[in-house]
Amino acid sequence: MTTALAGQVLPTARGPLSSAVLDALRGGRPAAVDTAAADPYGDDLQLALHCCYELHYRGFAGVDDALEWDPDLLALRRGLETRFLAALRGDVPPGADVDAEVEALLVEPVGPHVRGVSHHLHRAGTVEQLREYVVHRSIYHLKEADPQAWAIPRLTGAAKAGLVTVEHDEYGSGRPERMHSRLFAEMMTELGLSDRYGAHTDRVSGATLAEVNLMSLCGLHRRLRGASVGQFAMVELTSSPGSERLVRALRRLGCGPAAIHFYDEHVEADAVHEQVVRRQVLAPLLAAEPELAADVVFGIRASRFLGERMGEQVLSCWERGESSLRPA
Amino acid sequence: MAEPTQPSPAHPTRITLTEEGPALVTGPVELALPDGTVVRSDRAVTAVCHCRRSRRYPICDASHRRKERA
Numbered sequence: 096m097t098t099a100l101a102g103q104v105l106p107t108a109r110g111p112l113s114s115a116v117l118d119a120l121r122g123g124r125p126a127a128v129d130t131a132a133a134d135p136y137g138d139d140l141q142l143a144l145h146c147c148y149e150l151h152y153r154g155f156a157g158v159d160d161a162l163e164w165d166p167d168l169l170a171l172r173r174g175l176e177t178r179f180l181a182a183l184r185g186d187v188p189p190g191a192d193v194d195a196e197v198e199a200l201l202v203e204p205v206g207p208h209v210r211g212v213s214h215h216l217h218r219a220g221t222v223e224q225l226r227e228y229v230v231h232r233s234i235y236h237l238k239e240a241d242p243q244a245w246a247i248p249r250l251t252g253a254a255k256a257g258l259v260t261v262e263h264d265e266y267g268s269g270r271p272e273r274m275h276s277r278l279f280a281e282m283m284t285e286l287g288l289s290d291r292y293g294a295h296t297d298r299v300s301g302a303t304l305a306e307v308n309l310m311s312l313c314g315l316h317r318r319l320r321g322a323s324v325g326q327f328a329m330v331e332l333t334s335s336p337g338s339e340r341l342v343r344a345l346r347r348l349g350c351g352p353a354a355i356h357f358y359d360e361h362v363e364a365d366a367v368h369e370q371v372v373r374r375q376v377l378a379p380l381l382a383a384e385p386e387l388a389a390d391v392v393f394g395i396r397a398s399r400f401l402g403e404r405m406g407e408q409v410l411s412c413w414e415r416g417e418s419s420l421r422p423a
Numbered sequence: 424m425a426e427p428t429q430p431s432p433a434h435p436t437r438i439t440l441t442e443e444g445p446a447l448v449t450g451p452v453e454l455a456l457p458d459g460t461v462v463r464s465d466r467a468v469t470a471v472c473h474c475r476r477s478r479r480y481p482i483c484d485a486s487h488r489r490k491e492r493a
């Protein structure tokens with residue numbers, strides 16, 4: 096049995112589903128659970144799914160690595176995924192016109208009334224809100240580009256080469272000190288936040304976990320490779336202007352060079368990644384497998400839906416004068 | 424658009440001019456500006472601003488995008 100001694104600690108359960116998964120991770124037999132009653136985007140289900148997926152990334156300290164392929168745990172994961180995916184299929188209108196979808200994403204809404212976390216941070220965010228935002232984002236950015244890497248062996252030819260071009264840049268083009276996950280960790284340290292992998296899982300809501308769980312779900316199922324590429328396209332197409340707003344927020348708030356560097360790098364990198372994703376990933380993928388168009392649109396819309404949901408939750412907390420994080 | 428090999432007569436450097444924005448150049452490039460400054464980019468693909476609106480000129484920062492007042 097291989098058990099990591101170091102590594103991320105197990106989070107705290109938030110209900111019956113996450114309890115069942117956490118018990119199984121501690122070596123118990125997974126209990127039968129009923130996912131039908133659970134909120135598909137809620138804290139309990141999303142934390143349960145997050146823990147199942149982390150076995151495929153970094154694992155947990157003191158947890159047997161072999162549980163990654165444990166049939167009971169996989170069966171439990173399947174129930175959670177089915178519920179999550181069915182909810183998304185119900186909430187996201189179907190479509191198959193990828194070009195129209197991309198065109199729409201490339202129009203940038205401007206003005207004082209645009210609602211969004213980066214817009215708020217740009218206009219009026221406080222340092223404390225910015226630190227909260229970074230904590231939410233750490234669930235993804237400390238493993239930035241990893242969920243999308245699952246798509247590589249599921250693509251062929253030009254689309255594969257295009258995806259790897261972008262991933263290579265995310266991983267620092269061969270220079271570990273330039274990896275985006277590393278730049279993010281350096282920003283966290285500069286902001287006085289722990290950059291330890293998994294340190295903030297207990298603090299973030301199900302809405303935040305759901306965004307990253309969608310990436311893992313689409314990455315780990317070959318049949319969802321079109322959605323994985325759609326999700327990836329959504330990030331790469333929208334990140335540059337959002338990063339620019341964050342650079343301005345950071346400057347206004349007098350934040351340090353590591354923080355500014357992370358978002359500044361994303362303004363420039365994602366202006367290129369947008370082009371590569373459109374021309375070298377989406378175009379050849381749809382030429383080779385036109386039947387994936389509906390899944391690509393689903394990936395774009397589902398990630399947008401979950402992103403807006405998460406943003407709305409964070410903004411409404413701030414509007415009430417509350418923290419968007421769960422109590423420590 | 425991306426030519427993976429070193430430029431040669433058989434595989435010249437390709438610069439892709441996009442309809443809406445930047446010119447895409449493959450490989451590490453140096454961009455020499457009229458004032459004598461040289462901007463270097465090590466990316467696999469560099470987007471060179473063609474619309475002149477970039478705040479990071481000569482590198483594209485997506486400022487060429489159409490904006491819509493909300």
Ligand code: FES
Nearest residue numbers: 445472473483486
């Ligand atoms: S071409 Fe993109 S900002 Fe000028």
Ligand SMILES: [Fe+2]
Nearest residue numbers: 239265275361
């Ligand atoms: Fe990145």
Ligand SMILES: [Fe+2]
Nearest residue numbers: 331364365368
């Ligand atoms: Fe990117």
